[in-house]
Amino acid sequence: DAGVTQSPTHLIKTRGQQVTLRCSPKSGHDTVSWYQQALGQGPQFIFQYYEEEERQRGNFPDRFSGHQFPNYSSELNVNALLLGDSALYLCASSAPDRGVETQYFGPGTRLLVL
Amino acid sequence: QKEVEQDPGPLSVPEGAIVSLNCTYSNSAFQYFMWYRQYSRKGPELLMYTYSSGNKEDGRFTAQVDKSSKYISLFIRDSQPSDSATYLCAMSGNFGNEKLTFGTGTRLTIIP
Numbered sequence: 001d002a003g004v005t006q007s008p009t010h011l012i013k014t015r016g017q018q019v020t021l022r023c024s025p026k027s028g029h030d031t032v033s034w035y036q037q038a039l040g041q042g043p044q045f046i047f048q049y050y051e052e053e054e055r056q057r058g059n060f061p062d063r064f065s066g067h068q069f070p071n072y073s074s075e076l077n078v079n080a081l082l083l084g085d086s087a088l089y090l091c092a093s094s095a096p097d098r099g100v101e102t103q104y105f106g107p108g109t110r111l112l113v114l
Numbered sequence: 115q116k117e118v119e120q121d122p123g124p125l126s127v128p129e130g131a132i133v134s135l136n137c138t139y140s141n142s143a144f145q146y147f148m149w150y151r152q153y154s155r156k157g158p159e160l161l162m163y164t165y166s167s168g169n170k171e172d173g174r175f176t177a178q179v180d181k182s183s184k185y186i187s188l189f190i191r192d193s194q195p196s197d198s199a200t201y202l203c204a205m206s207g208n209f210g211n212e213k214l215t216f217g218t219g220t221r222l223t224i225i226p
Binding site for chain 2: 040042106
């Protein structure tokens with residue numbers, strides 16, 4: 001049973017560029033959440049997608065946007081990158097309607113903005 | 115003040131010792147409490163999951179929640195070098211799949 005997968009594993013961008021990160025949820029899960037984890041900090045909630053719609057959003061600017069596809073996979077897009085966007089981006093999946101209320105995390109994408 | 119406070123450590127203990135990790139929180143709406151383990155440069159791995167107050171045991175791990183004190187703990191018995199990692203507490207409100215609010219994580223090292 002494949003867990004949560006994310007791609008790419010590492011990424012280097014320059015300020016002002018745009019980036020797209022991808023996530024495939026654990027089998028049987030239909031809800032995807034994205035988190036940003038700065039070095040030495042706990043993950044911070046960005047947003048959550050369910051049924052292809054953004055259901056909940058954290059305190060992140062509009063430069064952060066996302067999408068969920070019919071197969072439940074998801075993308076995180078960040079525009080106009082800033083140096084402070086350098087972090088580990090984590091995707092988590094869950095299936096609340098099937099009794100799986102906890103979130104399972106993928107390995108993350110490490111983004112470096114120069 | 116952060117919603118969830120966690121001592122970042124680092125914490126070093128000898129192999130076989132009992133480890134106690136703790137978090138305090140200020141939001142009384144939190145109902146779900148989780149502990150995640152994160153190895154260096156990896157994603158968080160779910161260890162324990164508790165709803166409301168009480169204790170939960172799973173092998174060498176015990177999670178405790180005291181909602182009256184807004185205090186949660188994770189105990190690790192017979193600690194092993196493989197337990198060396200960062201331990202993150204996380205909490206959510208009405209549903210476990212809602213936005214998780216994390217502590218900063220405690221870095222734990224078990225010394226052989």
